[in-house]
Amino acid sequence: MKNNKLKFALIFVICLLIVNIPLWFFPIQLFPGVIEFQNGLQAVTIEAPLSLSHFIGKGFNEGDLENVNDFYLKPTGYALAFIICIGLPFIIALRWSNQQKK
Numbered sequence: 001m002k003n004n005k006l007k008f009a010l011i012f013v014i015c016l017l018i019v020n021i022p023l024w025f026f027p028i029q030l031f032p033g034v035i036e037f038q039n040g041l042q043a044v045t046i047e048a049p050l051s052l053s054h055f056i057g058k059g060f061n062e063g064d065l066e067n068v069n070d071f072y073l074k075p076t077g078y079a080l081a082f083i084i085c086i087g088l089p090f091i092i093a094l095r096w097s098n099q100q101k102k
Contacts, residue, residue: 004097004098007097008093008094008097009093011092011093011096011097012089012090012093015088015089015092015093016085016086016089018089019084019085019088019089020085020089023051023052023053023084023085024052024053024056024058025053025058026051026053026058026059027051027053027054027058027059027060028051028052028053029048029049029050029051030049030051030080030084031049031050031051031052031073031077031080031081032047032049032050032073032074032076032077032080033047033048033049033050033071033072033073033074033077034046034047034048034071034072034073034074035047035048035050035068035070035071036068036069036070036071037067037068037069038067038068038069039067043069047074050071050073050077052081052085054071
């Protein structure tokens with residue numbers, strides 16, 4: 001029983017790293033979000049796919065943020081990020097740790 005839990009935890013951590021490192025460090029624009037621009041007196045809101053790497057300062061140049069007030073994920077973006085970052089490694093680890101040997 002303890003061996004099965006250890007196997008699950010090990011597979012989960014490995015899958016978590018494999019899935020999350022590219023999403024957080026490479027500009028993969030996959031998650032629905034909103035970008036708010038301020039151009040003089042005019043404020044513009046644009047829906048655009050965002051990358052998780054934008055939130056830690058990776059994957060864009062300083063010129064890309066010119067006139068940008070804020071950018072954030074929409075609720076569907078948060079849900080998709082949770083499903084991909086946590087749910088997918090959990091399901092993979094669950095599947096691999098419970099496989100029966102034939």
